[in-house]
Amino acid sequence: MQDSRDIRLAVIPGDGIGTEVVAEGLKVLDAAGIKLETTGYDLGAKRYHASGETLPDAVLEELRGYDAILLGAVGDPSVPPGVLERDLLLKLRFELDHYVNLRPVKLFPGVETPLGGAKPADIDMVVVREGTEGPYAGAGGVLRKGTPHEIATQESLNTAYGVERVVRYAFEKAQSRPRKKLTLVHKTNVLTYAGDLWARVTDLVAPEFPEVTVDYCHVDAASMFFVNQPERFDVVVTDNLFGDILTDIGAAIAGGIGLAASGNVNPDRTAPSMFEPVHGSAPDIAGQGKADPTATILSVAMLLDHLGLAAEAARIEQAVAGDLLDRRGVSAARSTREIGDDIAARVAG
Amino acid sequence: MQDSRDIRLAVIPGDGIGTEVVAEGLKVLDAAGIKLETTGYDLGAKRYHASGETLPDAVLEELRGYDAILLGAVGDPSVPPGVLERDLLLKLRFELDHYVNLRPVKLFPGVETPLGGAKPADIDMVVVREGTEGPYAGAGGVLRKGTPHEIATQESLNTAYGVERVVRYAFEKAQSRPRKKLTLVHKTNVLTYAGDLWARVTDLVAPEFPEVTVDYCHVDAASMFFVNQPERFDVVVTDNLFGDILTDIGAAIAGGIGLAASGNVNPDRTAPSMFEPVHGSAPDIAGQGKADPTATILSVAMLLDHLGLAAEAARIEQAVAGDLLDRRGVSAARSTREIGDDIAARVAG
Ligand SMILES: CC(C)[C@H](C(=O)O)[C@@H](O)C(=O)O
Ligand SMILES: CC(C)[C@H](C(=O)O)[C@@H](O)C(=O)O
Numbered sequence: 255m256q257d258s259r260d261i262r263l264a265v266i267p268g269d270g271i272g273t274e275v276v277a278e279g280l281k282v283l284d285a286a287g288i289k290l291e292t293t294g295y296d297l298g299a300k301r302y303h304a305s306g307e308t309l310p311d312a313v314l315e316e317l318r319g320y321d322a323i324l325l326g327a328v329g330d331p332s333v334p335p336g337v338l339e340r341d342l343l344l345k346l347r348f349e350l351d352h353y354v355n356l357r358p359v360k361l362f363p364g365v366e367t368p369l370g371g372a373k374p375a376d377i378d379m380v381v382v383r384e385g386t387e388g389p390y391a392g393a394g395g396v397l398r399k400g401t402p403h404e405i406a407t408q409e410s411l412n413t414a415y416g417v418e419r420v421v422r423y424a425f426e427k428a429q430s431r432p433r434k435k436l437t438l439v440h441k442t443n444v445l446t447y448a449g450d451l452w453a454r455v456t457d458l459v460a461p462e463f464p465e466v467t468v469d470y471c472h473v474d475a476a477s478m479f480f481v482n483q484p485e486r487f488d489v490v491v492t493d494n495l496f497g498d499i500l501t502d503i504g505a506a507i508a509g510g511i512g513l514a515a516s517g518n519v520n521p522d523r524t525a526p527s528m529f530e531p532v533h534g535s536a537p538d539i540a541g542q543g544k545a546d547p548t549a550t551i552l553s554v555a556m557l558l559d560h561l562g563l564a565a566e567a568a569r570i571e572q573a574v575a576g577d578l579l580d581r582r583g584v585s586a587a588r589s590t591r592e593i594g595d596d597i598a599a600r601v602a603g
Numbered sequence: 604m605q606d607s608r609d610i611r612l613a614v615i616p617g618d619g620i621g622t623e624v625v626a627e628g629l630k631v632l633d634a635a636g637i638k639l640e641t642t643g644y645d646l647g648a649k650r651y652h653a654s655g656e657t658l659p660d661a662v663l664e665e666l667r668g669y670d671a672i673l674l675g676a677v678g679d680p681s682v683p684p685g686v687l688e689r690d691l692l693l694k695l696r697f698e699l700d701h702y703v704n705l706r707p708v709k710l711f712p713g714v715e716t717p718l719g720g721a722k723p724a725d726i727d728m729v730v731v732r733e734g735t736e737g738p739y740a741g742a743g744g745v746l747r748k749g750t751p752h753e754i755a756t757q758e759s760l761n762t763a764y765g766v767e768r769v770v771r772y773a774f775e776k777a778q779s780r781p782r783k784k785l786t787l788v789h790k791t792n793v794l795t796y797a798g799d800l801w802a803r804v805t806d807l808v809a810p811e812f813p814e815v816t817v818d819y820c821h822v823d824a825a826s827m828f829f830v831n832q833p834e835r836f837d838v839v840v841t842d843n844l845f846g847d848i849l850t851d852i853g854a855a856i857a858g859g860i861g862l863a864a865s866g867n868v869n870p871d872r873t874a875p876s877m878f879e880p881v882h883g884s885a886p887d888i889a890g891q892g893k894a895d896p897t898a899t900i901l902s903v904a905m906l907l908d909h910l911g912l913a914a915e916a917a918r919i920e921q922a923v924a925g926d927l928l929d930r931r932g933v934s935a936a937r938s939t940r941e942i943g944d945d946i947a948a949r950v951a952g
Contacts, residue, residue, distance in 0.1 A: 370719025414753035
């Protein structure tokens, strides 16, 4: 609980629209009357070009000292693909043991969804994506690169330890929600080694949560159901890669990537959790005030909730809900800053 | 070209609704005046329970002798997950070198899509899914199974040989379509070894097809764009697992799994290609005449096209298009057989 003192927040605006949306997130935190002590970190493409550094060890150690981290977005076409993702973003998730990548998929009233028939009650789920292993481990290799005999491998590493803790978290989350339904998503019929581990661990943990209904869905079917039967899902638990894919489908059905929030959570609090919009750095619209800061603002609400400030979190979420409702049918586009101002005003008022 | 002689067709109805839909596929082939010599193979759950056999070597050798294979669906809850998938379906795809898993995603006029704003012109693409390697290789293992120290691995195997041939096929496909656009889908920023191979091979083949516009999309973004910008895609080329996921999203946006056709194609014709609906055996509705045979009938059209009978293939596709248009707004459900009869009548007429 943070009530008694300031929140010490590390801020990594990152690249592209990251800077713009993070400014609005901080504005809203301020409007909510949160006492903040923020420190900015200039990690991302600029730092990489200037010094070759992505995430220096000393910075990583410093980051461990904060209550939480707010991240905008990293990535730029000028940096070789994978460098900032692997050596900065994923390194943070792995090193700070963010084993729960929490991604709500929620259609707010008034928001347009590409799904013609869907109503807010149909799209209200939370995806619990594993964040520290699976195909994201970086394991693999290449032989005879650039020749006709090249082979490239990519390995998914899954441990009982890693799977059990995220599955248990997902059960707890399901237990706390009205529908109390958990869907495991994997591809047990093809990825038999990893899938079998996930399925067995889920079966093992299930009896601890007798009120939770457990369901299983192959990832291909789940991807389809996100589109044509989203009401099937309440809490979804899945591996790192399937969670990446499903939460982008989730963003699409819930009104777009501009609204999708996420938390990289370390539930054991052995290191700070990190909150970030699901969207990327969008270099094509960077610096133009066109980015929607809503995803970042909703991520800030998740951050407060994680730190025990549930009332403030709810106030921000309600302010966003109000703002989204008022956008209905309005065609005039507001700038990043205007949207931030409007939401901040609702929070303050 | 098959004009001069009968098509020798191996038929594997399989499990659940497989039998029902395959019967309608054969009915339509017959109505199209195709001279067929069919041989049925009772592979699937029943055979597995009776003899423990999934795909005996002798049967596999026999199957090599046909012009093509028509498969309904395999899988049953009574069989341990993965057994029929791995030892029958995937074994056929791998052994018969079906390196192109061809899956059109096409919204026919009159068909309802969950995407409110989408028109047939917006959803008209072909997914070229690699079919013989990647995460489907079955590589992986498990240590200390059932203990808290268990580790399970799953390995994606990718070769320059395997990637290049499917990428080249996809370029040819793109070249033959009016838009001439090819999108490579992978996750190069995380699956760096495999992704790099796919990206380099695509770059290497591209100059052979100067008219084709090449695009790249991460699998998470592509999954989102299938839902909110399907018009982005013309031909998509991707690995075995991403293709599995994307084509189920594709089925969802194009009106459901009851309409999604596929071909497991060996373009070099060193072994017969195999055509099958994308849907599974649906044990919950098996034997009730509720299954939609349209996906199988469209798969049969793909089969004819593959065998050089383009006119007959087009006639079947047009018959299906007509049938789908007439379904519009009609609420009375027809049985599997009635739908087959109606389409067959259009083909014959
Ligand atoms: C940028 C990329 C490494 C990242 C991921 O794949 O996890 C992103 O897509 C996300 O979902 O946060
Ligand atoms: C049944 C299963 C093994 C198969 C696959 O994953 O390829 C199916 O989902 C498909 O898409 O044909």
